[in-house]
Amino acid sequence: MPPLLKLILRRLGLGVLTLFLVSLVVFGATQALPGDPAKAILGKQSADKAMYQALRRQLNLDRPVYVQYESWLKGVVTGHMGTSLASGTTVTSLIGQKVANSFALVLLAALISIPISLLIGSLSALWRDSVFDLTASVGSLALAALPEFVIAMLLILLFATAVTHVLPAVSRIPPGSTPWAQWDMLILPVLTLVLAVAPYISRILRASMIEVLESDYVQMARLKGMPERTVLQRHALPNAIIPAIQVSALQLAWLAGGVVVVEYVFNYPGIGSAFIDAVNNRDLPVVQAIALLIAAVYVCANLLADILTILVSPRLRTGLR
């Protein structure tokens, strides 16, 4: 087997192992912890014996833990994640459209933030210690510190309520219609996510670009009289971008969790606001499904980033031969 393939397969194997352990955590945190979930859900009503027994059966709590886990995992793999306790419909039908809505949000945020932050990062590195660099540095530090809901509320204050009133403050998208049809409702949630992830990508690109610009091969290219444009395009950027790929993928993964609070603020009908509702209602099957989905997105994005890094790093590719 070629060593490169072996490395990638090993990484895939580790990814699958992590996914398995993640599923154990989700299952364990919601079902196998000391204490009785059925009692916790019913609260004061748990005095009602018949109701309590029925809920225990519905949650499979009357069977041994490993049997519970096995049937739950089977359901996850085949897309039958159980029935929502709050609404009575299946979890899959409850979150299906919401997954698509959240995906639209994440996709737009990624498509906008990645090119912009790569540009800001490279310009900061090229004009190191300039006013632009300093502004970008302090600005990104400030943005990286702000919690997402604070960014969202500031945007609402600025653009949707107190200061100006040009954009909708809530993104009520009626069920059945897609977010693309009401693009103005997407602006503020997407902008919040862009502002939350862009600082990380631009800072990492700035750092790696500075390192590359100080490297011997860039010096060499300049010394042999290569035009600066070509030096940047052919030598600097392709090498500087490698660490940025990983951070971008990690930020994509972060977006899957970041949507939780942002969707709630804007009342956007995605998995994030569904997750908050489910936590409020102690709707365990929905909580499990969404937590697992978000963690799985994180693990897969991480995996993808590692494999991409292996494929694009000349050192890793050739060092194995």
Added chain:
Amino acid sequence: MSATPQITQELIPSADELLPEPQAGGGRRRREWTDLLLGSWRFGRTKVGVIIVAAIVVLAIIGPWIAPHSPYVFVGPPYSAPSAHALLGTDYIGHDVLSRVLCGGRTVIGLSVVATALAMVLGVALGLIAGYSRPAVDDVIMRLLDVLLAFPSIVFVLLLVALLGHSLVLIVVAVAVTHAPRIARVARGATLEIVGRDFVHASEALGVPRRKILLGEILPNITSPLLVEFGLRLTYSIGLIAALSFLGFGLQPPSADWGLMIQENRVAIVVQPWAVAVPVILIALLTIGTNLATDGVSRALIGIDRDTGAK
């Protein structure tokens, strides 16, 4: 590169980059700390950050004494505009907004500091043990921590809240647990740099117990990168705890709390923006302040390394 290249999501220089020359004597160690703090004070951002944080912390501490009204009494009709009686107007049930702002900072600051301290203890312990154990033990610890890292902090905390219900203790512990793996990585990286040094080998040869080597020789030499990590985690803890209150899982009404105030009053943001804007801006300033100060310290740390020629 290892088989599992990973980058922490945060923008921190790698641990070995941040590690000063190890030293055994207590006096020199103290000087290193003085150098670090003096060095970070040179950066404008450190000054700005420290001043912002100090101002907000002082405001939160003395706030309840200087508040014109009790945060729990009704001083006017709901959502009244600012007046001489209530300088920032009233909130959703007629409390004085200014008084609630002055009383609402202690909780978010206090809970965040406790959660971060707990996270540091957990994370540093795990990182030290992983870094000073056989590779197999190290691998198992770090793999298991990676599993926790797959959950965004807010998702992990809410997962626990869904089962165990609202409780401030649970939230503090859950926030600490989500930060611990990230701290453990930094502590482990710094430990690995130190364990190969001569003074550690010397202690091992003398038969000093491993626990004493960890606490007496290794821990004192990795405190500087841990200080940076503490600042970073504090910034995220403040954001997370404020967000949890905002989502309704933290402090409960009628408590005065900045995160909760934003939630309570946001439906009337057009009529009475002050009840939302002031807590939003205070949380924003607090997190920006801690992050600016932390960045100053981490820059100074890299600078000290350059001066001593360590890296």
